Amino acid sequence: MKPSYLQKKIVNYLMFTLTGICAAVSVGILFFILGYLVYNGGKSLNLSFFTKLPVPVGEVGGGMANAIVGSAKVLLLATCIGIPIGFLGGVYLSEYSRKSVAFVIRYTTDLLNGVPSIVIGIVVYGLVVHPMKHFSTFAGGVALGIMMIPISVRSTEEFLLAVPVSLREAALAVGAPKWKAIVTVVIPAAMRGIISGTMLDIARVAGETAPLLFTALGNQFWSPGWNQPSATLPVMIYTYAISPYEDWHRQAWAAGFILLTLVLLINVLARVALSKGIYVPRG
Amino acid sequence: MSSIPVSRESALPKGRALSFWRRLRAGEELAYTITLTAAAAMLLITALIVYVLFSQSALSRAKFGWGFLTSSTWDPVAGDFGALPFIYGTVVTSILALLIAIPLGLGSAVFLAELATPKISNALTFLIELLAAVPSVIYGLIGIFVLVPILEQSVVPVLKTAFGALPIFQGPFYGVSVFSAGIVLSVMIVPFIISVSREVLLAVARDQREASLALGASQWQTVWRVVIPNASTGIMGSIFLALARALGETMAVTMVIGNTPQIKASLLAPGYSIAAAIANQFTEATGDLYLSALIELGLVLFGVTFVLNGLARILILSTTKGGHA
Numbered sequence: 001m002k003p004s005y006l007q008k009k010i011v012n013y014l015m016f017t018l019t020g021i022c023a024a025v026s027v028g029i030l031f032f033i034l035g036y037l038v039y040n041g042g043k044s045l046n047l048s049f050f051t052k053l054p055v056p057v058g059e060v061g062g063g064m065a066n067a068i069v070g071s072a073k074v075l076l077l078a079t080c081i082g083i084p085i086g087f088l089g090g091v092y093l094s095e096y097s098r099k100s101v102a103f104v105i106r107y108t109t110d111l112l113n114g115v116p117s118i119v120i121g122i123v124v125y126g127l128v129v130h131p132m133k134h135f136s137t138f139a140g141g142v143a144l145g146i147m148m149i150p151i152s153v154r155s156t157e158e159f160l161l162a163v164p165v166s167l168r169e170a171a172l173a174v175g176a177p178k179w180k181a182i183v184t185v186v187i188p189a190a191m192r193g194i195i196s197g198t199m200l201d202i203a204r205v206a207g208e209t210a211p212l213l214f215t216a217l218g219n220q221f222w223s224p225g226w227n228q229p230s231a232t233l234p235v236m237i238y239t240y241a242i243s244p245y246e247d248w249h250r251q252a253w254a255a256g257f258i259l260l261t262l263v264l265l266i267n268v269l270a271r272v273a274l275s276k277g278i279y280v281p282r283g
Numbered sequence: 284m285s286s287i288p289v290s291r292e293s294a295l296p297k298g299r300a301l302s303f304w305r306r307l308r309a310g311e312e313l314a315y316t317i318t319l320t321a322a323a324a325m326l327l328i329t330a331l332i333v334y335v336l337f338s339q340s341a342l343s344r345a346k347f348g349w350g351f352l353t354s355s356t357w358d359p360v361a362g363d364f365g366a367l368p369f370i371y372g373t374v375v376t377s378i379l380a381l382l383i384a385i386p387l388g389l390g391s392a393v394f395l396a397e398l399a400t401p402k403i404s405n406a407l408t409f410l411i412e413l414l415a416a417v418p419s420v421i422y423g424l425i426g427i428f429v430l431v432p433i434l435e436q437s438v439v440p441v442l443k444t445a446f447g448a449l450p451i452f453q454g455p456f457y458g459v460s461v462f463s464a465g466i467v468l469s470v471m472i473v474p475f476i477i478s479v480s481r482e483v484l485l486a487v488a489r490d491q492r493e494a495s496l497a498l499g500a501s502q503w504q505t506v507w508r509v510v511i512p513n514a515s516t517g518i519m520g521s522i523f524l525a526l527a528r529a530l531g532e533t534m535a536v537t538m539v540i541g542n543t544p545q546i547k548a549s550l551l552a553p554g555y556s557i558a559a560a561i562a563n564q565f566t567e568a569t570g571d572l573y574l575s576a577l578i579e580l581g582l583v584l585f586g587v588t589f590v591l592n593g594l595a596r597i598l599i600l601s602t603t604k605g606g607h608a
Contacts, residue, residue, distance in 0.1 A: 012503040016398050022390025023399070026473055027407055030414040033421065036429055088321030096315055097322065107596060108325045114524070114592035115332065115585060116531025118558045122565070122581040126335040146328060153325065179314035200416075207418020210533035210558070214565045234420045234534075241424050242538060249428070256424045260417065267416045271409065 034260070041257020044250040049258075054220050054231075060247050064255055066222050070137065070230035074216055075206060077141025077226070078148055082205075083198055086152020093153065094160035095182050106157075113150040120146055121211035129215060137223055137230040140216025144205045151204060155197030159190040196270040203266040207259055209234035233259050332585065340579035342572055351579060357544045357560075359569075364576035366583060368544040372461060372554035373584075376536060377529040379465025379550065380472055385522060387469070388476030395477070396484035397506050408481065415474035423538035426467040431458040431539060434466070439551065454549040459541035462550040467535045472525040479524060479599060483517030484510060486603045520598030527591040531584060533558035557584045 003011070048063045055062030089109075093102050124143040129135055163186050171181035187194070216230045218239060223230035233255050240252035303312065343351065347364060354365025391411070395404045439456045446452045456462075487510050495505040511518070541553020542563055557580050568574040 008501045008504070012501040015503045015507075016394070019390040019394035019398065022387050023394040023407060026387060026391045026414070026477060027410045029470055029473075030410055030417075033414075033417060033425055036425060037421070040428075085321045085324050088318045089325060092318035092322035096318055105322050105325055107593075108329055110596050111589060111592050112325055112329055112332075114527055114531075114588060116533065116558060116588055118531065118533045118561050119332065119336070119581050119585045122339075122561065122578055123332050123335045125565070126339050126578075127331070149328065150325065153322070177309055177311055179310045182314070203416060207420060209418070209420040210562055213562055217566070234418060237420050237424060238534060238538070241420075241427055252424060253428075256421050260421050263416055263418060264413055267413055271412070 034264075037253070037257045037260050040253040041255075041260075044254040045257060049251070049254050053222070054236075054251075056220075057243075057245055057248075062251075064231070064233065064236055064251065066219065067231040067233045067236040067255070068258075070216065070219070070223055071206070071233040073137050073226070073230065074140040074144060074212070074232055075202060077138065078144035078205060079198075079202060081142060081145030082148025082201070083152055086149045086201075087156050087194070089149070089153040090156025090160060091182065091187070093157040095178075095186070106154075109150045109153050113154070116210075117147060117208050118210040118213075121214055124211065125214050132227075134227070135215060135217035135229040136227045137216055138226040140212050140230065140232065141226075143211035143215045144208060147205050147208060147211065148201050151201045152198065155201065156190075156194055159193030159197060160186060162193065163189045192273060196274045199266050199270040203263045203270070206266075207234055207263050209238050213238075336578060336582040336585055340575050340582050342575035343579040344575075346572065347576075351576070352583070355546060359564075359573050362570070362572050364572070366557070366580055368546050369555050369557040369560045369580060370583070371546045372464075372540065373530055373556040373558070375461055375550070375554070376464045376468055376540065376556060377526055379462070380468035380529045381522065381526060383466065383469035384473045384476055384525060388473045388521075388525070389480055389518065391473075391477045392480035392484055393506055393511075395481045397502070397510065404481075408478065411474050411477050415478065419471065419532060419534040420538075422467055422471055422535040426463065426535055426539040430467060431463055434458065434463055450548040451550045454547070454551055456551040457541070457553065459539050459553050460551050461540060461547075461554040464536045464540040464554070464556070465550070467539055468529045468532060471532060471535060472529050475525045475528055476521050479521035480514070480518050483514045483521065483599065483602050486517070487513045514602060516598050517602030520595045520602070523591050523595035523598065527588045527595065530591070531558060531588050533562050537562050557581075 048061060050063060050068065051065055052061070052063035053066055054064060089105070093105060097105065120143055124139055124146065128139040128142050132139070167185055167189055168181055171185040172178065176184070212232050212235050216232055216235070218235050219229045219231045237252050237255045237259065240248040240255070243249070343364065347354070351364065351366055352370065353367055354363075355367040356363050356365045357368060358364070395407055399407065435456065435458045439462075442452055443456075491509050491513055492505055495509040496502070500508070536556050537559040540556055540559055542555055542559060543553040544555045544560070545552070547554070561577050561580055561584075565574075565577055568577055
């Protein structure tokens with residue numbers, strides 16, 4: 001039997017309501033997570049969290065100053081490794097490569113992007129930790145740096161490709177060699193996008209825990225230099241959350257709150273900066 | 284952009300070395316070489332990952348062969364290693380996650396692509412991209428302290444009274460379980476399904492929709508019979524992508540799965556996943572064989588996600604025509 005007009009209308013209405021509910025639930029999850037972290041984290045946060053070292057089990061108080069500094073150091077090193085390689089690779093893909101070569105490299109980059117982070121951890125353990133015979137801030141930075149490269153390549157390429165061809169042609173027409181056209185015209189035109197992409201990249205690896213578990217390991221104390229195991233915020237959240245101690249749980253919430261605030265803040269800033277540009281790229 | 288002619292200082296043909304030197308001075312060759320090296324680093328890193336995983340798992344591969352994948356004993360003391368309990372846990376949690384995430388994600392994507400006004404759609408997509416940015420250890424935190432108690436107090440008792448006869452809902456529930464891990468995972472992969480599917484749905488040609496509507500189909504019929512079938516390849520791609528994420532997800536799963544290497548029919552029993560096993564045991568592994576077996580677990584995980592991702596990218600590329608994924 002063919003559905004009547006009314007039936008059709010009811011089904012139409014019903015199904016679209018359902019999809020609306022799906023969307024509301026998905027977005028609701030974000031606020032659910034945010035709400036819990038703000039409530040539990042805000043409650044547990046105090047000044048000593050930022051200024052003090054962790055205290056031994058049983059003592060109440062202490063903070064995660066070393067983990068905050070450790071995370072900053074690991075991220076700094078990761079950025080220094082990941083962004084230059086990723087940026088230059090993106091320039092190659094957008095400006096120099098032939099179609100077939102570009103496809104192969106782009107495809108590999110996407111696959112590299114999908115490699116589980118724990119596998120990156122194993123590889124860096126094999127390449128850095130094992131030969132050096134100890135866990136270190138350096139190894140953690142290398143692990144996160146490798147994770148940053150593919151994202152940086154793709155975002156750089158995307159923003160460079162969005163620069164109009166006419167700009168390039170204008171530069172070449174006044175006699176600039178190609179590399180000069182790229183450096184002085186194309187890249188500056190895409191700068192806002194590239195910087196935003198870099199920020200998103202940093203935000204993505206800032207919360208990575210798995211690759212740090214056996215590269216930077218962890219540390220209850222300060223980790224001077226680059227050659228010693230170092231505490232990092234995500235690993236601290238993990239170890240504190242699975243511990244049986246009430247006071248450590250409190251600290252895990254506080255650290256989670258700080259980490260999530262940072263990550264989301266960078267995301268919002270970068271995306272707002274992007275939407276104000278001449279074009280609105282996605283992803 | 285490669286079609287743009289490269290302007291180079293016209294080098295006088297006095298031998299190849301000289302002309303190379305001139306071009307080098309003009310910067311062109313140098314810029315090309317540097318960027319090419321960086322791009323080639325992608326291939327190099329991928330090769331390096333394969334090499335390290337392969338060479339470092341040699342000990343375990345030589346000793347257990349393919350039996351590694353089918354043996355269910357995991358006994359570090361006796362030095363006998365089989366990956367089956369971990370593979371089982373990984374597969375079951377991922378399937379459970381997909382069962383929840385596919386309807387939820389597709390429903391949301393249809394809403395965002397078909398019904399919502401562009402303004403609302405963009406705002407909601409923005410929020411969903413933020414959800415994708417939440418670090419996995421945060422999901423784990425919420426999983427342990429919020430989700431597990433909720434499941435324990437209200438969800439599981441209801442499920443047990445309703446479906447208690449089914450083998451998958453039998454046995455005691457201690458909170459940490461395959462079931463909890465599946466639910467946390469589903470929440471984590473929903474954003475990926477939504478954002479890729481939405482893109483794919485939006486890429487379906489407008490004439491297709493108009494033709495269907497002109498024949499008298501309702502908007503829902505158009506979506507269900509025209510738009511979704513047209514986008515199905517890309518949607519499959521988004522699902523594969525999400526599956527690959529779910530298989531490789533480490534922290535959130537480690538925190539709620541219970542970390543017990545066993546194969547139980549009941550979803551309420553604790554289990555173990557490949558990624559969780561590596562995360563928990565890697566630094567404690569004593570002896571080369573133990574470490575080698577863990578690295579072989581990594582190799583298995585890498586192989587599966589690599590193939591899945593490869594398929595997913597091809598499916599998505601074929602529907603969005605050069606769009607990125």
